Amino acid sequence: MRNAFGLMLASVVSAVVIAAVWYWTSAPRADAAAPPQTVDARKAEPLAVAARPAAPREDVEVTAALSAPAPARPAAPVQAKCANPDALGVSRVVVADTTGGPGFGFQQYKQLDFLAEKEVVLTFDDGPWPTTPSVLKSLAEECTKATFFPVGKHSTYHPEILKQVYNAGHTVGAHTWSHAHLDSKKLTEAQVKEEIEKGFSAIKLAIGAAPAPFFRFPGLQHTQASREYLGSRNIAMFSTDVDSFDYKSRDAAQIVNTVMTRLDKAGKGIILMHDLQKHTATALPALLRRLKDGGYKVVHMKAKVQLETLAEYDALLVKDMKLPAVASRPVSSVIQTVTE
Numbered sequence: 128m129r130n131a132f133g134l135m136l137a138s139v140v141s142a143v144v145i146a147a148v149w150y151w152t153s154a155p156r157a158d159a160a161a162p163p164q165t166v167d168a169r170k171a172e173p174l175a176v177a178a179r180p181a182a183p184r185e186d187v188e189v190t191a192a193l194s195a196p197a198p199a200r201p202a203a204p205v206q207a208k209c210a211n212p213d214a215l216g217v218s219r220v221v222v223a224d225t226t227g228g229p230g231f232g233f234q235q236y237k238q239l240d241f242l243a244e245k246e247v248v249l250t251f252d253d254g255p256w257p258t259t260p261s262v263l264k265s266l267a268e269e270c271t272k273a274t275f276f277p278v279g280k281h282s283t284y285h286p287e288i289l290k291q292v293y294n295a296g297h298t299v300g301a302h303t304w305s306h307a308h309l310d311s312k313k314l315t316e317a318q319v320k321e322e323i324e325k326g327f328s329a330i331k332l333a334i335g336a337a338p339a340p341f342f343r344f345p346g347l348q349h350t351q352a353s354r355e356y357l358g359s360r361n362i363a364m365f366s367t368d369v370d371s372f373d374y375k376s377r378d379a380a381q382i383v384n385t386v387m388t389r390l391d392k393a394g395k396g397i398i399l400m401h402d403l404q405k406h407t408a409t410a411l412p413a414l415l416r417r418l419k420d421g422g423y424k425v426v427h428m429k430a431k432v433q434l435e436t437l438a439e440y441d442a443l444l445v446k447d448m449k450l451p452a453v454a455s456r457p458v459s460s461v462i463q464t465v466t467e
Contacts, residue, residue, distance in 0.1 A: 209270035215415050216270045218246065218424035224431045225340045228358030231428075232366030232397045235347060246426050247390065247418065248397040249273035250365065252302055252343060255281055255288035255333075256403035263295055265411040269419070272427040273297050275402065276343040276365070279304035279329030283448060286333035287459075293334040298429055300341030300365070301326040310348040319353050323362075324440040332444060337433035341365060362434065368396025371407070379410035387417050 209216065221241065223229070230236025231248075242248070251262060254277045266273060275292050279301065282289050293299050304325040307314065314322070323342065330338040340362040344353070347366055357364055369389045376382045386398060400407050418425070 211268060211270055213419070214268075214270040215419040215425060217272050217427045220427045220429060222429050222431050223341075223363055225361050225363040228354065228360070228362055228364060230364040230366065233368050234370070235366035236364065242395045242397075242426060244394050245421075245423050246395050247369075247423050248426050248428055249400070250276065250343070250367070250397055251400050251402040251407075252276045252345075253278055253281070253306065253404075254402040255285040255292065257285070257288070258405055258408040259285070259288050259402045260291060261408040262402045262411055263291060263297075265408070265415060266297070267295065268412070269415045271415065271425045274300060274339075274341060274365075274428055276300050276302035276341070277330060277333075278302050278306050279326035279444075280306075281403070282329045282333040289330070289333040290335070293336065298339050298341065298427070299330060299334060300339045300343065301330050302343050303345055304329060306345045308346050308348045309344055309353045310350050316352065319350075320356060321440070321443075323353075323356065323360075324437050325444055327434060328436045328440045328444045331436050331441070337435060339430040340432070340434040341428075341430060360434075363430070365397065367399035368393055369398045371398065371400045373400055373404045373407045373410070376406055379406050379413065382406055382410040383414045383417060386414055387421070390423070391421070 223231075229239055231239060231241075233240075249266075249271065251259075251273055252275075254262075254275060275289075275297055277289055277292075277299065289299070301323075303309070303322040305322065307318075307322050309319050309322060327338055340360070342357055342362050343365040349364075354364065369386060371382055371386045373382045373385075376385065382400075386400075390396065390398065400411075402408070
């Protein structure tokens, strides 16, 4: 009996020893990983990003340049949708780099032939004038664009009208300060420069923005010196391909016939008109229809960069006009109708 009990006790002791040895050799240590948690118990963690080999310095710089946000640009004016499904419209818009003062219009400048057959550029000289809004209305009804060459002095008479031209999306250049013919021997070099620069300063004052570096000589008369000066200022010179001779026409019908006869012969070109001529304003709706019916297409010219006027002529203009500060405000902000 005693021997049996001893054998049993020895077996129990052996089992305890074996269990202890197994525990110390197999059981996880305190620094071992904790048992896996359930999905509900586990905290959300960001997804790991796959490791990528380091790019060479050049690749990093190129990638940074391409991925960098583009610099902010001023919002382009929103053009109203054309309400006329059969409008003449604008077939294409071209941007002119005026570096060096290029010339356009084969009557005087024959180097740059950029118009295709049946393409025209509409241009108007000598405004702004009370007849100009009628011209703008006709252009708007045909959803088309033109380039205007206003006289500086006229721009001081009717700044609000010229602002309408600019706000309608037309290109605004200049046509001297007083419409002086710059080939006159009576003008000194300084006076020629003043006619050009003061004209542009007056345009800037009227529209409240930099004008296009586009210029047309009054009477298309110039000298080598005046051309070289415009070139030094990177101002493009405009002549013509089709002269309407509207200033000597007896009525609107004659203007239409003159333009179309000359244009059909030339096949394309820059058309010269005057927005201060009453007959021109009257003729324009019929002329634009004739262009449309004849298969002609309008090209709208813009400048790559606008002209930075010279501060001395900006100041000279204000001084000569004896402008008070209020003169820079639009008429509508000074005078309001309170009763009728």
